[in-house]
Amino acid sequence: MLQLTRIREGIYNLFPNEDPLKSELQSGKFTILSGRDATGAAVALFTARLHDPSAATHTTVLQAVLYQLDCAIESRETQRNGLIFIYDMTDSTYHNFDYELCVKMLSLLKGAFPARLKRVLIVSSPLWFRATFTVLRLFVREKLRDRVSTLRLGELSPLVPCDTLPIHLGGSRPLDHAAWLGRCLDSPRASSMDDILFLPSVPAPHTRFTGNGPPITSVALSSTSSSPSSPQPTSLLCEGSIHDGESRGILPTELMELLITIRRRGLHKEYEDMQREAPAGTFNCSKLPYNFAKNRYTDVLCLDHSRVRLTCIDDDHSDYINASFMDGYKQQNAYIAAQGPMPQTFDDFWRMVWEQQVLIVVMTTRVVERGRVKCGQYWPLDSVSSQNFGLFSVKNQHMEKFPDYNVTALVLYNNRTGEMREVAHFQYVSWPDFGVPRTAAGVLAFLGHVRQHQAAAVAAMGSAWHGHPQGPPIVVHCSAGIGRSGTFCTLDICLARLADCGTVDIHGTVRGMRSQRAFSIQTADQYCFCHTALLEHAQKQGLLSAQNWSPPDLDSESD
Template sequence: MMVLTPFQALIPFPHGSSGQQAATKQFLEEINKWTTQHGVSQLSWEVAVKFLMARKFDVLRAIELFHSYRETRLKEGIVKLQPQEEPLHSELLSGKFTVLSVRDPSGASIALYTAKLHHPNKTGNHVVLQALFYLLDRAVESFETQRNGLVFIYDMAGSNYTNFELDLSKKILNLLKGAFPARLKKVLIVGAPVWFRVPYNLLSLLLKEKLRERVQMVKMSDLRQHLPRDCLPEHLGGLLPLDAHGWNEQLLAGQNGRVDPVDELVGIPLADSSVHTPGLEAMCLPEFMAHLGRLQRSGIHLEYVEIRKEKPPGTFHCALTAYNQERNRYGDVLCLDQTRVRLKTRQNERSDYINASFMDGYKQKNAYIGTQGPLEKTYGDFWRMVWEQNVLVIVMTTRTDEGGRKKCGQYWPLEEGGQEVYSHMAVVNQRVDNHSHYSQTTLELHNMENCEQKQVTHFQYLSWPDYGVPTSALTLIDFLGAVKRQQRQAVKGMGPQWRGHPLGPPMVVHCSAGIGRTGTFCALDICLSQLQDMGTLNVCQTVRWMRTQRAFTIQTPDQYYFCHNAILEHAQRQGLLSASQ
């Protein structure tokens, strides 16, 4: 016999308790198959009920709603709501959105959006939608709101054309029409100016017919036909003194230290949960070979195309600020705010930005720092990062120039005995060892601010052609082996002063943009590490997870296919295929 939690016991079951309990169980079984498959937290009973009540316990419609909600948040880059951090905190206190402290006569919550407080030139859509998600999520935590629904007032009174943004309005209505777990009773557009008629006609075309009936343009004088005066703010002809700032501030005060379970619904592992571990879809070598044989090159390419369709689950605000844009080698290769490496603040420095991202390895958080090939203006930033992150090994998978194009700056002294100073870091070339496919340079770093020094090993792989992928995967795998041996040796040399992960601090890995060859190198390391540890791997899962941390990792279908072929070549050389039969 199932024991109900206090919350479960509250749920009314008008058609017999077994009906809605069975629906909730069915919903959880179906959704939790998906969460297990994608390596994210399972849904709780309470969250399941929220989605089911929004669709009157129709399981299929509730599942559709769940995925619409999750995909909308992913599409808009709203993966983790942090109301105490800027710019969301200020947006929540701006008064633009609020949930009123009263309910309508049927018990529905009333949410209010005040258009005149929105200034598109000051606040981006992303932050506005974050605030809307946050406040509506808080509103539907109430069982009463789940049961009785939501009224949304779109207050345009006193607004100008400069306060209006068609794209934002589309996103708000799209969210309300089918991507939010609440019973939407009606949307009242109040006090719309004359110029709003044309945009409204466009917006109404977006709405499903059923919802279109619930969206109404209402004159301020007629608003009381829809809601009584004690449910309306004074400026809309009601009796409520509007104190959106105070109400939202009170709401925020109750959220300190609170972990939002809704953030777990987004469905792609985030920066703090995406350490690569074997999932349910991991393949043993015979399964991997069968998969590769079944799909062939064209099928693997199509698999990659599907991965590319997934938008990065985060934002690029810092990388896009005017001051930082010149620090990006390529304008379309940016690092996510959620995983970027932050330089330690120094006096007179305007920014902590460097185009570099923390990336997890196999069972190791922040195993790599994926970064672009340094620009001349960022040499000092690069060496600061190496120093601050205790980096022991740098992996470079490109030449400085290829095919007549500059791929990366010469950011270290090339000749033995050479010395260069970058900002407050002096770098000395102590030794160069040349191998058939790579060079290994021992560098000594001197921090001229504190007179300390460290040793770093720089590896440069030289057999990656200007276009395409290496002819032989084994040369890259041998290079990877040399890199890992040096990392282990350097960590061992640190002795007890290193107290972090046994595999040591992050390795810096870069090419030109920091996503193509860099991603290929890291994906191979992760997959081969899992193969060695567990006898299983999954290239698709590995690449998907990597792209949540270093956006757009693995740049071409050929690089993705190369990862598969490289694993196969490695397995053949190691005699693993015959052993796995």
């Protein structure tokens, strides 16, 4: 387990005197305190506010952590009495938090140090961390699960002596990370990870990029190696999705070169050619007299083959809602693209959320824009009271505001059965109607937060969920459910493909999406935005340099 964990995360051949590991070690975000707890256990401290997910890859952070832990367990006292891990969230924000890194760190600790990890103490966790904490505990071995806990700052000193804790955590000892790092650098044991692992010749790591985070490094061992067979990179199940990664894609560098050549004019023509293609199916159900009034717009209807069918409750006419299943990357029915609910469809909307076991509702519009109602107020705005919607009641637990979006924790009650479920409501508020955001950064952060929460919520379901590993469909809606909603889904699909195989196919993705939700991507500018956003993401991931590309390049004409 020790060997496989380190290999999978690229923690070998460490060079502490060279960047990026050198800078990560000097950041002080992870250190071993100079004192111990009352039982003699060593105390490790990770300071969340010092972590910037955009500045350090998971591999680099984990290398720094394991490098120091290997030095710590040279001590026979630590080998005998174990380790306490403090995750300090004091003064940290959501932008310091990296869910995937936390999962990897806990997995690493339980996999590499199962006999030595005694307690995990999460200090000063913010309100938004509560749901995530429930999930993180699942990644610790069952016998240790009760030893993972959240504490207020004042509750830490009874568990760890004051003369061990640094001053900013209520202790009396100055934090001297430089002295500890000096001890590490003098350690012969930590100078060569190959000596610790007894590895054969290890080939150069292959780096793949995740859609919402930094690069992850994996290696493949030679088949002639005496070591265990190498773990393969996690691959999503296809399950019949139309977005299977088999269509011809292009590298980010090729996409950049293409856009520099064809400019915005070329993308507009590409989009207009798509617009002229007839919808791939019929809209018969949407046009039925008893259903037609349930459509917000008379020209935005559901294709019969992909529409969401509700369970009939009153008569055979109660199964319709203007919402369509859409595939994600290697995931069938990953999304439900829907129109903005209207007062007469509020009950149907929440019935759909319940029946499809939805965990997240993504809203990419405001209720009112430019003086026009774009969507009904289908959820309570305050946390004082709940609202009834037919068979269901919805309560607002709390809302957190971010620069470009709001996240509301809702509880959905089934008044007939007495069951309840938590549903997260993500509303992007900086997206102009029929337009696009000025920069992609806010949308990419929003999408990353959505995916992060979905992963945590699916993990919390445990054995109750038997479907695709990425969970139930995510409901995505704007006003009509085709423009901003289609843009969101296009980016999500393309980012997942880029992470999986390193290529993108925006044109093929949009055409496939329109076969399930007709007219998805409503304007040429939205189509252009998908291209520039992917390039912005590629730059952030290091696939393109800042000198190669900037959005204004799309507007300038070639000579």
